[in-house]
Amino acid sequence: MKFKAAVLQKSVVVLAAVLFLGSAAFAGEVDKLATMLAEKGIISYGEAQRIITETKEDMKQLTATGKNETVPLWVQTLKMSGDIRIRVQTNSNKNDAADTHAERVRVRERVRFGFETMASEGLKAAFGIATGAGAGRDLANIGDKNPTSGNHTFEAFNKIPIFLDFAYLQYEAADWMRISIGKVKSGIHAWMPSQLIWKNDVNPDGLAFNFTRKLNSDFSFFGNVGLYVLGESRKGSGAGSNLTNMPAIVIAQPGIDYKYDKFSAKVGIALHQFYLKDRLVRSNEAGVWFQSGRQTADYTLINPGWDLKYREVVSKYAVSLSGDYSVNVNEDFTNAEGKDKQSYIVCLGFGDDRVSGFGTWQVKGAYRNVGIAAMPLGFGNTDAYSANPGKGFEYSLTAGLLKSLNGVITFYDMTNPDGKNAEQLAQFDLVYRF
8 A cells, every 4th residue: 555655646746747848748748657557556457548548638629729728829729731833834925926936845843831820819820931933043132023923943953942922910800800911811802713803822911801791591791801002102302203102902892602502602892993003113023013113004993703613413523603804994094995994704613522632623614804904914813824915715624643632734725805926825733732
């Protein structure tokens, strides 16, 4: 009895000590202690195993819910995700006026890695890094000047530059409203059924309000409101060419989400107000993200969008129909024809609801048409006719190769709005997500 009492006393001391350690250390010490008690015959091996199992489950539950007081909340709620994409891309361009033809083949890579955590109750912090293309070849002053792409083109074994891709704070003001500020992640600023206006690589800088409210068992309301800045404001005395108001974008987008059995529908209408006229935006070197210098006009876009899906139409496969329409109603473009101020895309898809593993797949086909006065230069999918006004088809096939590895083939066949200067673009991707 004296021996058992001594062992129990030691056990109590060990348990008291490990209370001040992290959850992993605590679980490990409990494991050792229970095993020791079983070996001494104080408890059975079955009881020891039950103690070990229950302790691990309790610690997991506390950590998952952020209630483990021995571990900081940001550690318990830390989540990491990312992807690696290897791409072979071919371009074929024809210039009808000059009667010339050019082809280009590139091997490219994109890497993205993101973190998010609960900094405190109701407050989330998130940031991510990504590869990108440097501005010019002056490596001493390299800087990313293209927000629409994370691609690095293989060249002379050069190292790949890494940039801060997004970084923001998000506060849950209520169970139906979130407020985000900083370089917010794509998709927070607006719901995008396609890449007609926003490419999904673009993470805008500013302030976002997101609203969600369940109306009944089938319908939900959502809304997005935001203010995003594109440069600085300069006031006061000095050279007139240096004075400028702040270029900015205001977005307001209400919508409805409907789900019933195998059918789902999401519909929204967005207002995009671009405050650009006589304001300075510093473009990238190639000038495909806004024209360099002062902008000549504001844009006011009315943009309805939709996404319809019916699951298990044929066996396990789903069919989807999505699209966007946008019209620029700003009076700065009174001389532009109606068709020049409009843009739209319609996309039809078929295949598995999700591509996640070998044997799953999706095919999509879309028609896109963007007028010359429809939106600022560089907006939308920059792979489609190099972000210039144009029209044509795009096709894609996504196939699951392994659990987290997909193969994607995408093909664009487009011309300018007059049906000339054809451009074909093919992309062959391997995408690994983690």
